[in-house]
Amino acid sequence: MNPSTLQAQVIVDELVRCGVTDAVLCAGSRNAPLSFALHAADVAGRLRLHVRIDERTAGFLALGLALRSGRPVPVCTTSGTAVANLHPAVLEASFAGVPLLVLSADRPQEMVGTGANQTIAQAGIFGTAVRLTLTGPAGGSAADNGRWRSLTDRAVAAATGALGGPPGPVQLNLPFAEPLVPDGTGAAPAGRADGGPWTSVPPIGRDAPVLPLDPSAPTLVIAGGNAPAGLHDLPVPVVAEPASAPWSTAVRTGPWLLGAPAAASLKPAQVVVAGRPTLHRAVQRLLADPSVATYVLADPNGLPWTDVAGTAQAVGSLPPLTPDPSWTHRWRTADTAAAKALDQVMDDGTAPIGLRLARSVLAGLPDGGQLLLGSSNPVRDVSLAAVPRRGLTVLTNRGVAGIDGSVSTALGAALAHDGPAYALLGDLTLLHDTTGFVIGPDEPRPDLTVVVLNDGGGGIFGLLEQGAPEHAAAFERIFGTPHRVDLAALCAATGVGHLRVDVADVAAAVVPAPGLRVVEVLADRPSLRAGHAAVRTAVDAAVAAALHDAG
Template identity: 75%
Template sequence: MNPSTEHARLVVDELVRCGVTDAVLCPGSRNAPLAFALHAADAAGRVRLHVRIDERTAGFLALGLALRSGRPVPVCTTSGTAVANLHPAVLEASHAGVPLLVLSADRQPELIGTGASQTIDQVGLFGGAVRLAVNAGLDDAAGRRRASIARLVAAATGVTGGPPGPVHLNLPFADPLVPDDAGAGSVGRPGDEPWTRVAPVARQTGPLPLDPVAPTLVITGHGAPEGLLDLPVPVVAEPGSSAWPAAVRTGPWLLGAAPGLRPAQVVVAGRPTLHRPVQRLLADPEVAVHVLADPRGMPWPDVAGSARAVGSLPPLRPDRSWTDRWQAADAAAAEALDKALDDPAAPGGLRLARELVAALPPGAQLVLGSSNPVRDVALAAVPRPGLTLLANRGVAGIDGTVSTAVGAALVHDGPAYALLGDLTLLHDTTGLVIGPDEPRPDLTIVVLNDDGGGIFGLLEQGAPEHAASFERVFGTPHGVDVAALCAAAGAGHVRVDVPDVAAALAPAPGVRVVEVRANRAELRQGHAQLRAAVEAAVAEAL
């Protein structure tokens, strides 16, 4: 057996020993040893292989698989720019704490800088975005190579005490790159233990110095820990937060809506990123801000530099009048909001989010696109238990979201859906391209198509004084025929109106797109009218 083949088989075998169940592969020449080894492991039932032709899409597919399963997932590429195309997924995994394993094939070190084809300096390519980077040479002893893989997986999963996240294994392969024996391809026996067993490190933090009876508000965002569903204080939670099912439905609308709702102290759990009123509250010098320590060891959020302490949540027993005011305000705001959203002229994204979340079957998974979809759910949907909500909020990009949803659907035991904007769909159309021999999920992607970037109409650049330049450089209309796009990619397609969304969610095989058209021209005015209606209702209730 030639050295490259032996090395690749050892790598794949040790990854399986360390708990890897899915792997993503992109075709190439320099990574041929890994391709043969992964194919053999797939044929033997030791790993489920997913092949993609686009490295950026492959990276987000692996991220989606890891995001939903919690297990480390490798993505394997050839050398050169192929590796660089993984950088967006690596950044998302780094900031979201997702155990992504980058396996990059490489030329021998002596060829770096000689002009050899597809050769760059790959060592350290991802900088500080990865938890650990290893350049694995062919000359190392087998035990040392296995130990380094176990160390990488431990770093990716965070069991050694650091935060979980992506790691990079760079693998220089020398010719020959194809097997020269008749072996099945995998080294070792199924069920073997990892070369190095790593015990998880337990983290403990002291309680926050909170006033237990002060008017307290808990704000939760992406990555919030479990155990926040039964708190005696109001909770404003972003979708995807563990606390969202028990959150105040109209919480984002109520922040700043009335003086009687202003807290004396705030506890932040996870990383809130969606709402400007949240950031204004956290920057208020008269509000004491405290942060729950992340159980995974991720850095605590503190954009305004206002956090007074980081720790665990002590018992709280606020005055009943505080929670009563929030409940009364929420009831009034919800009634006003629903009345406004019943009007077909209300913002289409908010109406769609409300209807979609309400219509999802129990046990469903919903992947939310960045920009407006995740915010629309936060602003309009009724929080409910029994759903799994996911979103790429680590760096909150729109790239790779189709592939993330596909990956998450492949490991979810139940109905799988996604809610995306049209630009998010277009940014990752290759995510719809799944080869005939690849595992294919049952996934319904609901796309709000308002022909451009609707979210920008809600920001400063959407103000009337910028109308002359807005449409071309921010609105960016594209005129793409989504039905034709889906047909070209082999995905199903149906176009419906908001009232018909529930019927379109019936289970169907394969990947399909449910397109909902909307008009973004009145989006800014529509949101302003909704806010005015909510604030008027709250003022009357309080």
């Protein structure tokens, strides 16, 4: 057996022994040894292989598989720009703490800098975005069995956080010398007889001291992505983002209440930050308020704590909280009033379609369902309008909050989910990753419904400063970015089902169905800013009245 084939077979065998169940592959020449080894493992039923033609799509597919399963997922590419195309997914995995394994095939080191085809200096190409970069030797023999396996175990341990740092992406750069295809001779050396990894690495346990806060003070918990479990049913209000663990029992209208002019009596004396909140400016203003004491829960996986404004006084664990019941009662009174006003403006059609769509989708999904939210308006629409509920797994790409790769992330997460799977995306987010729908005839295909709000461009910018009337002359072209893509034709070209419905019919459209399909809902983008302002006015008035009546 030639050295490259031998090395690739040993590495793939060790990945399986480390618990890898899925792998993503892009075709290439230099990664041929790994391609044959991964295919053989797939045929033998040892792992499930997913082949894609676009490395950026492949990276996000692997990200979605790892995000949902919690297991490390390798993505394998050939050398050169193929590796560079993984950078967006690597960055997302880095900030979100997702165990992504980059298996980058490379030319032997002596070819770098010689002008050899498809050769760049790719070891370390991801910089500080990866937890660890390892480079294997080119060539070798059966005597190197333990060295190759140990290298693989170290990469998996770094990706899963077992080396002491937080989970995240790891690059295993693998130079392969020719010949690159199997020669049909010999067999790869065996691993441990018990089927386990060559080197067993235990998980890292982390304990944090109790936060030195005042348990009886008016306290508000702010929860974002990666917020730890165990924050349900606290005796204080929790304002949570949809993909955070405590969202299902959080204050529904929390983002509206934090920005309400009449909500001075809802201002806490102290805030506890859990995870990484990124969605709402009202939350960021509260965390920057010098009159509010800010504390941060330590991340159980060792990710850095969030402190954008530099106000955090301590990082640790949450003690039992014993606030005056009137504190929670005020928040409950305001939330009830705000929710009633919010539902009224959505029911009468005053609210933007995006908010109404978010409420309908979340209410219509079956228990056991999974929903991936696009990083632009969809995740904010759900946060602002949907009724929090149990029975759902909600995911987002909020590590770096890009819209790239969202279709592929949703596909990967759906392939790792045991139940009906959905995504709620904007039209530009869908268009940014149309190659996610390019799936070969022999590849695993999930049952996934992608609900797309199509307002013909970039709606979120209309809600930001650049969407103000004084910028109207330039806005549409450089921020609105209008397009004329026919989503039905796009779906037909890629073999994806398509259905266009009104927002009132969305609940019926998200009934579980087999296959991959897009449910398109049309919206009017120019009215978005005024629609949000109308909702803001209605909610503020209702909260002011409720708090006045409550004294």
